[in-house]
Amino acid sequence: MAPNLKSFFQNVDDNAETxxxxxxxxxxxxxxxxxxxxxxxxxxxGMFLKGELDRLGASTEARPLGKQPGKEHxxxxxxxxxxxxxxxxxxxxxxxxxxxxxxxxxxKSDGWETEPFKLxxxxxxxxxxxxxxxxxxxxxxxxNVIESHQxxxxxxxxxxxMCFEGMxxxxxxxxDDFIIAECKPGKYFADVDATCISDNYWLGTEKPCLTYGxxxxxxxxxxxxxxxxDLHSGVFxxxxxxxxxxxxxxxxxxxxxxxxxxxPGIMDDVAKVTPDEESRYKDIAFTMDNLYESLGSKxxxxxxKERTLMGRWRYPSLSLHGVEGAFSAPGAKTVIPAKxxxxxxxxxxxxxxxxxxxxxxxxxxxxxxxxxKSKNTMKCHLQHSGKWWVASPDHWNFTAxxxxxxxxxxxxxxxxxxxxxxxxxxxxxQATGKNVLxxxxxxxxxxxxxxxEKLDRKNYIEGIKLLGAYLHYVAEEPMKE
Amino acid sequence: MAPNLKSFFQNVDDNAETxxxxxxxxxxxxxxxxxxxxxxxxxxxGMFLKGELDRLGASTEARPLGKQPGKEHxxxxxxxxxxxxxxxxxxxxxxxxxxxxxxxxxxKSDGWETEPFKLxxxxxxxxxxxxxxxxxxxxxxxxNVIESHQxxxxxxxxxxxMCFEGMxxxxxxxxDDFIIAECKPGKYFADVDATCISDNYWLGTEKPCLTYGxxxxxxxxxxxxxxxxDLHSGVFxxxxxxxxxxxxxxxxxxxxxxxxxxxPGIMDDVAKVTPDEESRYKDIAFTMDNLYESLGSKxxxxxxKERTLMGRWRYPSLSLHGVEGAFSAPGAKTVIPAKxxxxxxxxxxxxxxxxxxxxxxxxxxxxxxxxxKSKNTMKCHLQHSGKWWVASPDHWNFTAxxxxxxxxxxxxxxxxxxxxxxxxxxxxxQATGKNVLxxxxxxxxxxxxxxxEKLDRKNYIEGIKLLGAYLHYVAEEPMKE
Ligand SMILES: [Zn+2]
Ligand SMILES: [Zn+2]
Ligand SMILES: [Zn+2]
Ligand SMILES: [Zn+2]
Numbered sequence: 001m002a003p004n005l006k007s008f009f010q011n012v013d014d015n016a017e018t019x020x021x022x023x024x025x026x027x028x029x030x031x032x033x034x035x036x037x038x039x040x041x042x043x044x045x046g047m048f049l050k051g052e053l054d055r056l057g058a059s060t061e062a063r064p065l066g067k068q069p070g071k072e073h074x075x076x077x078x079x080x081x082x083x084x085x086x087x088x089x090x091x092x093x094x095x096x097x098x099x100x101x102x103x104x105x106x107x108k109s110d111g112w113e114t115e116p117f118k119l120x121x122x123x124x125x126x127x128x129x130x131x132x133x134x135x136x137x138x139x140x141x142x143x144n145v146i147e148s149h150q151x152x153x154x155x156x157x158x159x160x161x162m163c164f165e166g167m168x169x170x171x172x173x174x175x176d177d178f179i180i181a182e183c184k185p186g187k188y189f190a191d192v193d194a195t196c197i198s199d200n201y202w203l204g205t206e207k208p209c210l211t212y213g214x215x216x217x218x219x220x221x222x223x224x225x226x227x228x229x230d231l232h233s234g235v236f237x238x239x240x241x242x243x244x245x246x247x248x249x250x251x252x253x254x255x256x257x258x259x260x261x262x263x264p265g266i267m268d269d270v271a272k273v274t275p276d277e278e279s280r281y282k283d284i285a286f287t288m289d290n291l292y293e294s295l296g297s298k299x300x301x302x303x304x305k306e307r308t309l310m311g312r313w314r315y316p317s318l319s320l321h322g323v324e325g326a327f328s329a330p331g332a333k334t335v336i337p338a339k340x341x342x343x344x345x346x347x348x349x350x351x352x353x354x355x356x357x358x359x360x361x362x363x364x365x366x367x368x369x370x371x372x373k374s375k376n377t378m379k380c381h382l383q384h385s386g387k388w389w390v391a392s393p394d395h396w397n398f399t400a401x402x403x404x405x406x407x408x409x410x411x412x413x414x415x416x417x418x419x420x421x422x423x424x425x426x427x428x429x430q431a432t433g434k435n436v437l438x439x440x441x442x443x444x445x446x447x448x449x450x451x452x453e454k455l456d457r458k459n460y461i462e463g464i465k466l467l468g469a470y471l472h473y474v475a476e477e478p479m480k481e
Numbered sequence: 482m483a484p485n486l487k488s489f490f491q492n493v494d495d496n497a498e499t500x501x502x503x504x505x506x507x508x509x510x511x512x513x514x515x516x517x518x519x520x521x522x523x524x525x526x527g528m529f530l531k532g533e534l535d536r537l538g539a540s541t542e543a544r545p546l547g548k549q550p551g552k553e554h555x556x557x558x559x560x561x562x563x564x565x566x567x568x569x570x571x572x573x574x575x576x577x578x579x580x581x582x583x584x585x586x587x588x589k590s591d592g593w594e595t596e597p598f599k600l601x602x603x604x605x606x607x608x609x610x611x612x613x614x615x616x617x618x619x620x621x622x623x624x625n626v627i628e629s630h631q632x633x634x635x636x637x638x639x640x641x642x643m644c645f646e647g648m649x650x651x652x653x654x655x656x657d658d659f660i661i662a663e664c665k666p667g668k669y670f671a672d673v674d675a676t677c678i679s680d681n682y683w684l685g686t687e688k689p690c691l692t693y694g695x696x697x698x699x700x701x702x703x704x705x706x707x708x709x710x711d712l713h714s715g716v717f718x719x720x721x722x723x724x725x726x727x728x729x730x731x732x733x734x735x736x737x738x739x740x741x742x743x744x745p746g747i748m749d750d751v752a753k754v755t756p757d758e759e760s761r762y763k764d765i766a767f768t769m770d771n772l773y774e775s776l777g778s779k780x781x782x783x784x785x786k787e788r789t790l791m792g793r794w795r796y797p798s799l800s801l802h803g804v805e806g807a808f809s810a811p812g813a814k815t816v817i818p819a820k821x822x823x824x825x826x827x828x829x830x831x832x833x834x835x836x837x838x839x840x841x842x843x844x845x846x847x848x849x850x851x852x853x854k855s856k857n858t859m860k861c862h863l864q865h866s867g868k869w870w871v872a873s874p875d876h877w878n879f880t881a882x883x884x885x886x887x888x889x890x891x892x893x894x895x896x897x898x899x900x901x902x903x904x905x906x907x908x909x910x911q912a913t914g915k916n917v918l919x920x921x922x923x924x925x926x927x928x929x930x931x932x933x934e935k936l937d938r939k940n941y942i943e944g945i946k947l948l949g950a951y952l953h954y955v956a957e958e959p960m961k962e
């Protein structure tokens with residue numbers, strides 16, 4: 001361990017209460033991006049973050065992102081971007097970090113045991129509050145790293161570029177274009193050597209991880225329509241072809257109960273498991289009981305850990321989400337719905353091509369619907385699509401992070417992928433042309449997006465050390481790709 | 482035509498404006514049984530009706546039906562029962578008539594072109610207003626018949642018993658037990674010779690009909706559950722067995738696009754079409770264009786009128802109504818629903834036995850679900866059930882009504898059945914042990930339960946004549962069954 005890291009770690013421990021206080025102030029600002037009437041709070045949170053960085057001597061800017069699409073009366077919250085130290089040192093590497101300062105909605109009445117916008121620390125060190133783990137803890141982590149370097153009088157190891165947005169929980173409106181523009185030569189994010197995103201979670205609760213892959217998502221709707229308006233089944237049942245009858249048949253043709261996708265050709269481009277990849281699974285801290293606990297049931301598809309993890313993050317899956325336009329309330333209603341829209345999505349993986357997936361889906365759905373010989377009308381379309389992402393965990397950005405984990409947590413990190421998507425990851429990779437690392441702070445039980453979201457005090461404080469240590473190791477790691 | 486009918490008809494014409502005024506007063510009372518805060522208006526409407534009958538010298542009672550099940554703070558509106566003439570004449574037949582004085586909800590903002598609770602007559606004589614055709618027009622029809630007999634000084638041909646309820650649009654809470662009790666010897670509805678219900682509609686707009694059959698309805702739900710809570714498809718897609726996947730497969734096994742029910746054994750008890758029944762179809766005033774117009778599309782199952790009418794009212798049908806618990810809103814949500822409930826119902830016909838239908842449904846659904854070998858849990862249950870009803874159109878109650886139609890409308894009525902159910906019909910048949918006739922006043926375009934409900938002035942005025950003429954003919958028709 002480098003000697004300057006030791007004094008950094010000590011300083012983080014000495015300032016733990018200050019850092020928790022900073023998180024408390026941030027959690028108290030209800031920066032809910034999905035609620036129009038909270039927009040002023042989102043902006044206030046962005047300004048709080050900018051102010052903290054300014055006081056530490058960072059060079060910062062609040063960059064406007066324009067009006068919110070579809071809500072032209074609403075200004076998007078700014079991207080808070082910054083550079084530390086304020087003046088670039090050309091002898092050092094440049095690391096870009098990303099996080100978001102907006103949060104999911106939360107109301108005490110949803111079932112919270114504490115006030116969601118008041119940080120409440122229990123006797124086990126669990127710090128409850130909306131945004132504690134997603135993503136205010138990690139974002140303030142970077143601020144705290146800067147402060148401890150100053151207080152401990154340690155030379156900052158890299159040129160740190162920061163990009164913090166306020167619309168992540170609402171689709172990162174406006175951010176892609178901004179990142180792409182600012183990564184161009186001569187702009188704010190030019191000259192980035194690597195990117196680090198801290199906005200996901202450990203696979204479990206005991207062992208840190210580095211994340212090197214995300215699945216993509218292609219979301220489709222199948223609309224079947226016939227009658228001009230909803231009908232009464234007493235009057236029309238037995239005389240009209242019913243759209244729901246067709247829709248459930250098409251939906252039943254997409255996937256079987258064991259998760260096998262029944263669309264011909266869909267598996268053709270899925271990358272084969274290499275021996276190298278396969279070897280990574282057996283050491284991962286995950287058990288079938290972990291799955292059953294998080295499922296709340298024993299209704300898993302596979303009996304073993306390896307195939308379950310592969311099912312989660314390296315094979316595609318297809319889920320049927322629901323039906324719009326049909327009767328969906330409790331009780332009984334004898335309606336024949338005139339227009340029903342089935343929703344499903346496919347989680348995509350290397351080396352599937354989203355456009356080819358679309359074509360295979362359309363061809364299959366068309367064929368099945370045609371075979372029904374229905375007089376109703378069917379339309380299938382893509383609602384949205386995001387590509388999968390996978391990085392090499394052998395890249396120096398990852399090996400540096402692994403050393404930082406070993407330093408702080410005294411354990412080799414799990415190398416994980418995730419089943420969901422963080423679309424900005426791919427944007428950073430493509431816009432910078434450099435490696436992106438996902439370096440989570442919180443654990444699997446943090447309940448991001450749910451009631452009683454929390455961040456463990458240990459994950460926060462050791463996480464600050466981890467982010468700082470990462471900057472030291474990534475500053476010196478030999479640059480093999 | 483009997484001479485006393487001629488003067489009755491003349492009197493109805495002379496008093497047309499008075500009768501329309503009576504309907505105007507009734508429509509102005511928003512007697513919506515489904516809305517708790519309108520309960521006082523429902524009671525007020527019942528009292529208005531009772532008052533009109535009292536002024537004409539009928540003997541009436543407002544009978545309490547107890548508390549509303551599930552809403553114990555709410556008193557059910559009373560059944561308004563009456564007898565005219567007040568004193569029974571043992572030399573005359575006793576005819577029981579039924580109607581309801583409550584209405585469906587209505588708000589101008591639903592799309593009404595006029596105020597729903599203000600009778601608005603246009604230049605074509607269409608009288609718009611909630612309850613005009615369902616069922617205040619027919620109920621006041623009986624009141625008007627009494628008034629015109631008095632004014633024209635015609636001897637009343639029968640002992641008229643009346644049963645008007647205020648909860649029909651909310652499931653006729655409390656009425657079945659009341660009817661069964663009052664049909665016992667010595668009670669109010671003892672000694673009924675036949676029943677007439679005016680609460681349905683012509684098949685089209687040109688030709689009156691007598692209705693002799695209704696389908697029953699058995700409503701089922703299929704619940705499939707697995708995980709302890711809704712899951713995120715990014716995290717669990719590809720590792721968990723999904724309830725929606727199982728549910729659409731079970732739902733797809735129930736019926737095909739041409740309406741064929743795929744549950745083994747379900748058609749076994751369906752009565753065969755007799756030559757006598759078949760002969761009734763060809764003269765019925767109904768065309769495929771009528772179907773397409775009411776469907777708002779050409780997505781009918783059958784190309785011909787006869788098979789379409791049979792599909793509507795003499796064969797069973799199965800409709801899939803929707804799914805509870807899945808994603809049903811517009812937009813995209815990547816949820817794996819933990820518990821989904823599919824809803825479907827079967828319209829039943831002679832000679833299907835509801836209990837046997839239940840057993841066939843359960844056996845089929847169990848078998849299909851078992852074949853999926855799913856780890857999820859499935860439960861299928863009956864939500865509610867009402868039996869089919871069919872009467873003989875050769876009964877004297879019907880032949881009398883047919884003569885009345887010919888007298889008033891100068892045309893032989895269509896003999897129709899209906900695809901929906903009016904459960905009280907079966908209750909009256911079983912409680913009185915006598916024939917029940919459905920004798921509609923309004924036409925197929927009256928939009929009962931919809932916006933812009935109306936009753937044509939001609940249907941109202943000629944309908945009053947029809948109800949009166951029916952009482953004269955039914956008083957004298959030879960009593961062959
Ligand atoms: Zn986040
Ligand atoms: Zn989030
Ligand atoms: Zn009615
Ligand atoms: Zn009604």
